[in-house]
Each structure stands twice: as C-alpha cells, then as structure tokens.
Amino acid sequence: MSVIDIFHAPRGFVFEDFETRGVLTDRGEVTLRYPVLTPETVQDLCETTRCNRSQTLAAYSVEHIVDIIGEAVELWTNPDYEGRQIAESLIPSITGYDATMTRIELKRYMRMFRRRELLRFLDDELPSPRMLDEYRPNKSGGYTRLYGPDLTFHVFSSNVPGIPVWSMTMSLLTKSAIIGKSSFDEPLMPVLFARSLTQINPDLADVLAIVPWRGGTVELEDVAIGEANAVIAYGSSHTTEAIRPRVSAGKPFLSYGARIGFSLIGREALRADTHVQTVHRMAVDVATYDQQSCLAPQTIFVERGGAISPAQTAELLASELDSQQRKYPRSTPSDTESLAIRRARSQTEMQALFMTSMTPDSAAQADPQAPFVIESPQGTDWTVLYYPNTSSLPSLGTPLNRTINIVAVDQLKHALPTLKPYREWLQTCAIATSSSRLFALAQQVGEYGIDRICPVGEMNRAKSGWHHDGGFNILDLVRAVDIERNTDRYADTFDIDYE
Structure with missing residues (x-):
C-alpha cells in the first residue's frame, strides 16, 4: 500500500503529527497523508513562506518567473511524468470523475500555463509586464511600478481538478508567497504542481505552503486571513460569503462562487x-x-x-x-x-x-x-x-x-x-x-x-x-505606485552639472 503526501511545505519545515485516510483505486488502496494543523502551525507557515519570498521571489524578474512556471508545466506534457501519472490515477478515484475524461481535460488545462500562454496573458492584462519589476514609463508621462501582496491566502475548491493551478500561477506572477487551503475532496493538483515547481526551482517552491483542513475551521482560517495581504476564495457562495466579512477593509478579496x-x-x-x-x-x-x-x-x-x-x-x-x-x-x-x-x-x-x-x-x-x-x-x-x-x-x-x-x-x-x-x-x-x-x-x-x-x-x-468573473487576474491583486510627471526632471536639478 503506497502513501501519498497531500501537502507541500517549504524545505526544512517540520510537522509534528499526521493523519491519514485511505482511497481505493483500481490499483489497490492508497493512503493519503496530511499534517495535523494548529493555529501556531499556520502562523509558522505564513512567516516561513513570507520570509522565503523576501529572499528569493521578490528579486526575480517576472520573465524569470514565467520561465520557471513554463518549464514546470512542460513536465506535464510528458505522459510518463510521475506527477501526471499520479494525477491521472488518483484524481478519478478521489473525485469520482471518469478517468479518461479527467486525463484529457487535465492535459488540455495544463497546456494553458506554458510559457507562450503566460507571456500572452501578461501582455494582455498589463500595460507593461516589467512594471512588476521596476518603474516603467506610463501614458501620463510619469512612471509606474506594480507591487503584489507579500502573502496571499488561497481557499481552493474541489469541483474541477486543476483550478488551483490558475490561482497559484496568478499569485506567483505578482511575486506573492502562497498559503493554500486545499479540499479533501480534491487535494492533489495544487500539491503536484508545487512539486513540479520544486523540480525546476526549489527556491521558488519554498514560497508555497499547501495544506488541507476542513472547511469552516475558523481558528485556522482566521490566522491565514490575518497574516495574508490578499485573500482568494473559491467554492460555494456560502463558503465565499462566510469568509468575506473576516477580511479587513482595504485588503484585496477575490471570491469565485457558484455561477x-x-x-x-x-x-x-x-x-x-x-x-x-x-x-x-x-x-x-x-x-x-x-x-x-x-x-x-x-x-x-x-x-x-x-x-x-x-x-x-x-x-x-x-x-x-x-x-x-x-x-x-x-x-x-x-x-x-x-x-x-x-x-x-x-x-x-x-x-x-x-x-x-x-x-x-x-x-x-x-x-x-x-x-x-x-x-x-x-x-x-x-x-x-x-x-x-x-x-x-x-x-x-x-x-x-x-x-x-x-x-x-x-x-x-x-x-x-x-x-x-x-x-x-x-x-x-x-x-x-x-x-x-x-x-x-x-x-x-x-x-x-x-x-x-x-x-x-x-x-x-x-x-x-480571460477575465474571471469580469475582473482582472493580476491587476485586482496588485497596487500601483506612480512617480508623477516632472518628478524625474525636478530630481535632475540637484545634479552637480545641471544647467
């Protein structure tokens, strides 16, 4: 009987206790292992991922991040890739979806995150993707820099396998660390995606923490919501509306409920x-x-x-x-x-x-x-x-x-x-x-x-x-800082040789 960990944590992070649950597949029983969480554990995960982000991801260019994600996704184009084989084997057993349909749809879905697709996406949504790296000229004559959240809390849904990959990718492109609450009804894809990133760039994968817990566990959710600079929630309208009032005013909250x-x-x-x-x-x-x-x-x-x-x-x-x-x-x-x-x-x-x-x-x-x-x-x-x-x-x-x-x-x-x-x-x-x-x-x-x-x-x-629920995937997460027109010219007046 094999054991599959349905969690991902930064390197060196140690959980003290674990629980398991069995899943019966066409290849026999598989044990899913996950950590027992406390508010203190969630707090430590938030602090660890945020610290790792400041040391690595914050300094990456957005193009470098695109390259890493693109390489990780290319792994999924190989039918023999271990992560893909695990997904195709276990997700149908966990969710009940037909195995052939799941294989076809996952293959199509993951191809959306190849390098060329991400570049197209960034160019479509941002006036200049490099605004995520540095101040760039804007149309008003000044300069603009876009800053993403230090840490984003994600509440993943289980209705469609793969959706967490979209949410995680959007946060990473804004240079945000991630604490993700996965669902026991489909806990695999966000973890398998994190492992793909680990194979390409372990430092980037260290800004991710993906752990399952039962929905409505307020004491854990409140810690993550309080620590995060932005919250993204998928699920039923009941789920998203239960979270909304607990997110402080001014903090980005993107909710994707029933439609x-x-x-x-x-x-x-x-x-x-x-x-x-x-x-x-x-x-x-x-x-x-x-x-x-x-x-x-x-x-x-x-x-x-x-x-x-x-x-x-x-x-x-x-x-x-x-x-x-x-x-x-x-x-x-x-x-x-x-x-x-x-x-x-x-x-x-x-x-x-x-x-x-x-x-x-x-x-x-x-x-x-x-x-x-x-x-x-x-x-x-x-x-x-x-x-x-x-x-x-x-x-x-x-x-x-x-x-x-x-x-x-x-x-x-x-x-x-x-x-x-x-x-x-x-x-x-x-x-x-x-x-x-x-x-x-x-x-x-x-x-x-x-x-x-x-x-x-x-x-x-x-x-x-595409503009999910009519909004933006990156612009709704970032804040813009403008250097107004003529500020640079005014700064020039203090140069020694200015005339």
Whole structure:
C-alpha cells in the first residue's frame, strides 16, 4: 500500500503529527497523508513562506518567473511524468470523475500555463509586464511600478481538478508567497504542481505552503486571513460569503462562487449540414466534469427555424448525452443531488400534465406545446428538460450532474429578458450563430452581467487571460505606485552639472 503526501511545505519545515485516510483505486488502496494543523502551525507557515519570498521571489524578474512556471508545466506534457501519472490515477478515484475524461481535460488545462500562454496573458492584462519589476514609463508621462501582496491566502475548491493551478500561477506572477487551503475532496493538483515547481526551482517552491483542513475551521482560517495581504476564495457562495466579512477593509478579496452558464443556439447552427456537430458540442459542454464547473451550461436556448426544431434538438441532445455516458460515465451523485434531479423531472412532468387536454372520448392528449422530459434509461445519469417557451422555464439553473434545460425561442434575443433575475450569477455564454449576428448578439448579452463568450463545445475550456468573473487576474491583486510627471526632471536639478 503506497502513501501519498497531500501537502507541500517549504524545505526544512517540520510537522509534528499526521493523519491519514485511505482511497481505493483500481490499483489497490492508497493512503493519503496530511499534517495535523494548529493555529501556531499556520502562523509558522505564513512567516516561513513570507520570509522565503523576501529572499528569493521578490528579486526575480517576472520573465524569470514565467520561465520557471513554463518549464514546470512542460513536465506535464510528458505522459510518463510521475506527477501526471499520479494525477491521472488518483484524481478519478478521489473525485469520482471518469478517468479518461479527467486525463484529457487535465492535459488540455495544463497546456494553458506554458510559457507562450503566460507571456500572452501578461501582455494582455498589463500595460507593461516589467512594471512588476521596476518603474516603467506610463501614458501620463510619469512612471509606474506594480507591487503584489507579500502573502496571499488561497481557499481552493474541489469541483474541477486543476483550478488551483490558475490561482497559484496568478499569485506567483505578482511575486506573492502562497498559503493554500486545499479540499479533501480534491487535494492533489495544487500539491503536484508545487512539486513540479520544486523540480525546476526549489527556491521558488519554498514560497508555497499547501495544506488541507476542513472547511469552516475558523481558528485556522482566521490566522491565514490575518497574516495574508490578499485573500482568494473559491467554492460555494456560502463558503465565499462566510469568509468575506473576516477580511479587513482595504485588503484585496477575490471570491469565485457558484455561477450559471447558458448557451444560445442559432438556426444557422441547426442546418442539415451543421446540426449534428452542434448537438455533439452541446453534449460535450454538459458532460464535461458533470456541470460542476462554474463555466458549464445549465440552460440552452434554441432558435426555431433551423432544419431541426428545438424539440428535435432536445431529442438529439439526449441521444448524445447517452453516448457521452457510455464513453465517460458520470460520477456518482449524493443522495441529495439525486433527489434534486428527480424533483426537477417531476416538476416538468407536472407542468406537462396541467397542459394535457381531454378529447371527447376521454382519451388524454398531450399538448404539442407542453414541456417534456427525456431521462436516462438508468437512474439520473442524464436529464433533458424541454420547455416550449421562456415563460414555461421555471429556473435558469438546474441540479447539475448532466441535467440541462432546452428552451425554444423564435429569436435568440427573446431569451435575453429571462437572464435579468440571474444577473449576479451569470458567467459564461456559448454562442452558435453566424459571424454576421455574433457581435450584435454579444453586445446585447454583455449587458446582462456575463463576462465570457465562447464557442459551443468549449465552455469548460477558458483560455489563458480571460477575465474571471469580469475582473482582472493580476491587476485586482496588485497596487500601483506612480512617480508623477516632472518628478524625474525636478530630481535632475540637484545634479552637480545641471544647467
């Protein structure tokens, strides 16, 4: 039986006690080991990582940091790399996600952090990446330097493997030390990423401390929140809102809670020559990580007038989801989640029942404009809930776990008023329309609070540099210091040979 440490600490840092838990994999049982933490331990980790940061990372150029991260990520492009093999073996066993899907998605995700992607990201977000290193000329005629936090406290979520890598990378680019609280539901990826950095540059890895503890352990969280200069929290809205009031005013707090994604499918994407691929891509968006990502769709609006109707689209999507289930079986939901899915099915069936009319011979006849449910042959593996118009849609959200709303609209713009009550929850919108309609539709959708528009089939694959929840990844963490225009010229007057 092998033992895997699900924590990372700077070199020389010693934990006194450990606990373990077993995970059953297809290769036998694996023991996960993690330290027993006290407020004093967390305090020591904060002080150690901050001290290491001042001695090393603070002096690194941002380009050097990019090089280190890029080299670490290149390790993950090798299928034989030990960290990748551990991830591909253990993460499906811990999370319940399909092993093949996890392998494919992790491979795609890690490639977002290659050197060329990070350089593109920095150039997109900052007027000059070297402002993270030194004072650089700004457009007002002066100079600007950007300073990141000395220490950032991260609360990682477990819904999608790999997300902590994004958060850690953003902090490292601002030259911040990191104390990360990982989740027992997926504690591996942040630790494996830290180990990759150790292989390339141990000094940089010494500014990282990744340790798991149970959510809501206030005495540990309060120490980390108090010591950190910035806090980044992922998780449910309950999790992020519980942390918010404990972060002092003026300290950056970035929270990424639950969100709702949706799709807009135009009639041109449902032509005889396009509808098969469109429906397949819709199914990929729904099936990937079982909609647990905040990027995933929960409702799909389908425009009438294509070669296939919205109702036929729902039927074809159900067939595609069944294929996805055979290819990438869904993880096992909790009893509460299964109950929520069955309740959503029943509510839609009841709507259809109320719209049923009785013929003169007392035979029940379903209204062709009534909602309907298409469900998986086995349990709650997948569910398609069809609604003939926006007024019959009970909610933009679903119980997830491959449960999707399909809503018919005469024109895509008719879907937009439905979004208004969900403004604070919206994030990603996938669009399948012709280029002649794309930008006008994007202009309208953007007014409803979303922050990302992407192709159908790529909702769960955000590109490097996207503005998460509409904010900035680096600019929201740093503070700017300006040397105002003419300050340098005034300083010149004190030179001995100034004329």
